Amino acid sequence: MKPEQPVTKAEKTPGIIGNEPVIAISKLRKSFGKQEVLHDVSLKLMNGENLVVLGKSGSGKSVLIKCIVRLLFSDGGTVSVFGKNVMTLNDEELSEVRQKIGFLFQSSALYDSMTVRQNLEFPLRRIWRGLSEKNIEDKVHEVLENVGLADALNKMPSQLSGGMRKRISLARTIIVDPLVMLYDEPTTGLDPVTSDEISILINEVQKKYKTSSIIITHDIRCARSTANRIIMLRDGVVYSEGNVTDYEKTTDPVIKSFFQ
C-alpha cells in the first residue's frame, strides 16, 4: 500500500455504508503558534461508516475532530458537516449541527458536580426541550441499560471506575440520538478487557443508532474491531488510507511499526 493513495473506497461495502458523505473535510490546516499540526488534511466520512483515524501522539488526531465540532477554529480549508461548513455558521446554526453530533471525550468529561442521572439528563433537557419527565426517565434507563450500567443511576462520577466513566459518557452522548459519533481515544487508559468492551459498545451503537463514526485512536485492537476504513495521520498529513486488511498486508515500515 502506497501512502496517500486511497486503496479501498468506502462505497465498496454496499448495504452498510452509503454514498453520501456525512462529513467532508477539505485541505484543513491548523497551527498553534509556529507549530503546524494539520497540513491540508482532506477526508470524507460516509453515511453509516466507522472511520478510524490512527496516528502517533501529537499527529493532530484530536485537533482534527475538535475542528469538526468547531471547538477549535481552523486556519484554512473547509469542514463540512451535513453539507454545512461549520467554520462559517452562526451560533444558532452551529448549535443545530452540534445537536446531531455525539462527542466522546478522551477524559470522559462527566460533570463532577452532578450524579450519573443528572449527567444523562443534562443534554436531554437542553436539546429536546419540552420532553415529559416520564420520557426523560425512560430514555435515561434505556441508555444506561444499553451500556450495561443500569445500577449506576444515582452514583457520582467520582464513584465510578475509568471504564464505567467511559460507558456513562457514551450513554450521555447517545441519549440524544446523534447521527454522527466522534470518539476521541475511547480506549485510552483502559485495560485490554475493558477496551474490548468499549470497542464492542462502539459497534453496537453504530448498529442500533445507525450512526456514522470517526474513531480517533492509537489502539490497534480497537481499530481492528471497529474500523470499516482506516486513515493514518503522520506529521499533520494523511499518510495512508485503507481497510484493516490493507494495513495488515502493507510493507510500509511506518505502518508496520504501528500494526505489529
Place this chain on the structure above:
Amino acid sequence: MLERTCIIHTFQEFPSFILRIPQGRFSVAAECVNHAKISESYVTHGLRHSPNFVRQKHSNMIRFNPVVKVSGFARVQSVRLSEKTMAKTAVAHGFLTNIADVTLFIMRVARETFSRRFEFNEFMRQCFQIGNKSLPLISVTGIIMGLVLTIQSRPALIRFGAVTLLPGMVAVSLIREMGPVITALICAGKIGSGMGAELGSMKVTEQIDAMEVSSTNPMRFLVVTRVLAATIMVPLLILYADALGIAGSWVGANLKGDVTFFLFFSQAFSHIRFSDFLPAVIKSFFFGAVIGLVGCYKGYNAGRGTESVGIAANSAVVLASLLVIIVDMIAVQVTDMLF
C-alpha cells in the same frame, strides 16, 4: 592594555559591533574602519575564522587582522540587549492582550446576561452555594469583627469621655467600611477561589468542551449564573455580617459594662443615616460582581494542565482581593463627592 572603541554599522547579522583597538595602532584601526564598508564580508568572516583563513581570502586586509579584535563580550551584550528588548515587548504585548481578553470577557458576560434563555435553576443553585454555604464563615467573621472593634475602641472613647458614643461609632464603622470590605475580602477568598478552581478543573477535564458540544452555552450556564449569584449574594452576606457585627459589639460592650440589647441597638441605629447605608450597599454589589467576574475569568481561562487549576484559584483570590480594595477606594472618593 588600554583600548579604544569605535562602532561599525555595516554588519548584517548584528546592528553594531564594538571594535576594541589597542593603543598605538589607531591609524591602522581607522583604516580598517574605512575599509569596513567595502570589505564587509572580510570583516564578518574575519570575526569567525582564524587569521590564516582571512589571509588566504583577503590578502590586502592581512595587516588589519591582528589589530581588529571584536570583543566577544560586546557581541554577547548586543545580543542580550536585543533579547531584553524582545522580552519587554512580549510583556507589553501580553499585558495588552490580557486587557483585551478581560474586556471581551466582560462584554460577553453582559451580552449573555440579557439573552433570552436564562439558566434560572443553575442561578438558584449558585445562590445557594455562594450564600448558604458561606454563612458559617461570615457569621464567625461578623461577630468577631464587632467584638474586636468594640474592645479596641472602648478605652480610647473612655479617655475622651465619649463612651456613650460607642454603639453609634461601631455601627457606623461597620456599615460604612469594615463590614463591606472585610466580608468582601473573605468572600474573595472563599467564593473567588472556589469559582477559579471549579471552572479551572472543568476546563482541564474537558467538561466545558463537553457542555459546548451538547449545545449548551457554557458562558451562559457557568459564568453568567455565578457572576449574578455573587453580585446578589455578596451584598446580602455583607448586611448579614453587619448585623452580626453589631450584635458582637453588644457582647463586647457587656464584657466590661452593662447595657441592654434594646438600648444598645437603639443607640447604634440612631447614629446611622441613609447616607451611611446607601453607598455601602451600592459598593457591595460591585464587590460581588468583581469577585464573580475575576473568579470566573481566571477559571474559564485556565490552562490545560492540572497545575493551572491551582494557579487559577490562587490568582483569582489575589486579584479579587486587590480589586475589592481598589473598588472600595474609588467608592469612598465617589461617596465623598456625592454625600
